[in-house]
Amino acid sequence: MDLQNDIVVRGKSYEMPFSKGILARSLMAAGLKPSIAYRIAWDIYEMLKKENIKVIDKAELRRRVYYYLISKNYDEVAKKYLLWRMVLGRRPIVILIGGASGVGTSTIAFEIASRLGISSVIGTDSIREVMRKVISRDLIPTLYESSYTAWKVLKDNYEEDNKTKYIKGFERHSEAVLTGVEGVINRCLLEGQSVIIEGTHLVPTLLKDNYLENPHIIFIMLTIYDEKLHKMRFYARGRVSSRPTERYLRYFKIIRIINEYMVETAKKKGVPVIENIKISETVDKCLNIITERLKNMIELEGLSEEDMLESV
Numbered sequence: 001m002d003l004q005n006d007i008v009v010r011g012k013s014y015e016m017p018f019s020k021g022i023l024a025r026s027l028m029a030a031g032l033k034p035s036i037a038y039r040i041a042w043d044i045y046e047m048l049k050k051e052n053i054k055v056i057d058k059a060e061l062r063r064r065v066y067y068y069l070i071s072k073n074y075d076e077v078a079k080k081y082l083l084w085r086m087v088l089g090r091r092p093i094v095i096l097i098g099g100a101s102g103v104g105t106s107t108i109a110f111e112i113a114s115r116l117g118i119s120s121v122i123g124t125d126s127i128r129e130v131m132r133k134v135i136s137r138d139l140i141p142t143l144y145e146s147s148y149t150a151w152k153v154l155k156d157n158y159e160e161d162n163k164t165k166y167i168k169g170f171e172r173h174s175e176a177v178l179t180g181v182e183g184v185i186n187r188c189l190l191e192g193q194s195v196i197i198e199g200t201h202l203v204p205t206l207l208k209d210n211y212l213e214n215p216h217i218i219f220i221m222l223t224i225y226d227e228k229l230h231k232m233r234f235y236a237r238g239r240v241s242s243r244p245t246e247r248y249l250r251y252f253k254i255i256r257i258i259n260e261y262m263v264e265t266a267k268k269k270g271v272p273v274i275e276n277i278k279i280s281e282t283v284d285k286c287l288n289i290i291t292e293r294l295k296n297m298i299e300l301e302g303l304s305e306e307d308m309l310e311s312v
């Protein structure tokens with residue numbers, strides 16, 4: 001790329017070439033469809049070129065984008081764009097994407113991260129591996145199982161019906177992982193670092209209330225109500241990853257019981273539930289929920305749109 005003929009965007013502590021991709025992604029996070037987001041990114045680039053601008057401050061670029069969106073009657077998008085600029089990079093947000101195995105938590109988490117430019121996505125499966133390094137199998141045998149097989153190593157599962165047993169095993173398995181999840185959340189909030197944590201172990205009734213009530217923590221539960229569609233997800237994944245399809249199909253009945261239980265616990269704790277049918281629709285619904293929650297957070301701080309414009 002011919003840098004000396006390109007436009008440089010100046011941040012507080014760094015400079016970088018103007019990227020239409022980065023600008024388009026932040027416009028998509030504000031709710032624009034990809035084709036329109038890229039066209040507007042091009043329009044902004046052309047506008048700067050026409051004015052022969054070589055270096056532009058990030059704050060000036062944001063103001064220009066905001067007013068350009070208003071001029072094209074994208075008022076709602078302009079507000080969301082402003083909100084995102086106000087929040088990301090200034091206030092840490094922790095997004096939790098829960099859901100039973102195979103409903104699509106990792107896929108959706110990465111899509112949301114890409115739209116919002118959040119660079120850190122952590123799977124609870126990885127946190128589970130860390131907890132397995134520090135907690136022995138004798139101490140918490142359920143931790144060394146999968147969420148849908150933990151019931152097999154319960155010490156106290158006499159005369160219980162199967163469903164109760166499966167759920168009890170799943171809860172014991174998840175509790176240990178959640179200790180690690182809470183540690184990651186604490187660290188991110190302390191460092192002011194936004195993160196998305198996704199996985200099967202994010203059980204709303206097992207997470208401490210101070211996490212559920214924190215305005216910087218936004219919890220969303222994914223589900224698939226249709227059994228056939230859920231099963232197809234494992235086949236689809238088996239074609240592109242080393243995750244053993246036959247294992248998930250063998251325990252599919254239990255995974256469905258866990259799926260149902262996750263939705264129940266989400267409703268109990270007021271965590272929004274989204275059925276993950278089409279990736280783009282799921283991502284848009286998640287972004288709307290996140291945006292609403294952040295709007296409340298900013299309003300709680302008593303900030304108006306003008307304040308946000310001045311401060312970005």
Ligand SMILES: Nc1ncnc2c1ncn2[C@@H]1O[C@H](COP(=O)(O)OP(=O)(O)OP(=O)(O)O)[C@@H](O)[C@H]1O
Pocket residue numbers: 099100101102103104105106107108199200233234236237238276277278279280282
């Ligand atoms: N809305 C969707 N439409 C079509 N395919 C999807 C959708 N969401 C996810 N998938 C696909 O379904 C499969 C399972 O998704 P994913 O691996 O994200 O599930 P997961 O919830 O993270 O599972 P696990 O918790 O077992 O890791 C993947 O192949 C993924 O590409």
Ligand SMILES: O=C(O)[C@@H](CO)OP(=O)(O)O
Pocket residue numbers: 101125145146147148199200201
């Ligand atoms: O435990 C589980 O449900 C899954 C997803 O978290 O992990 P694995 O099947 O790899 O044990």
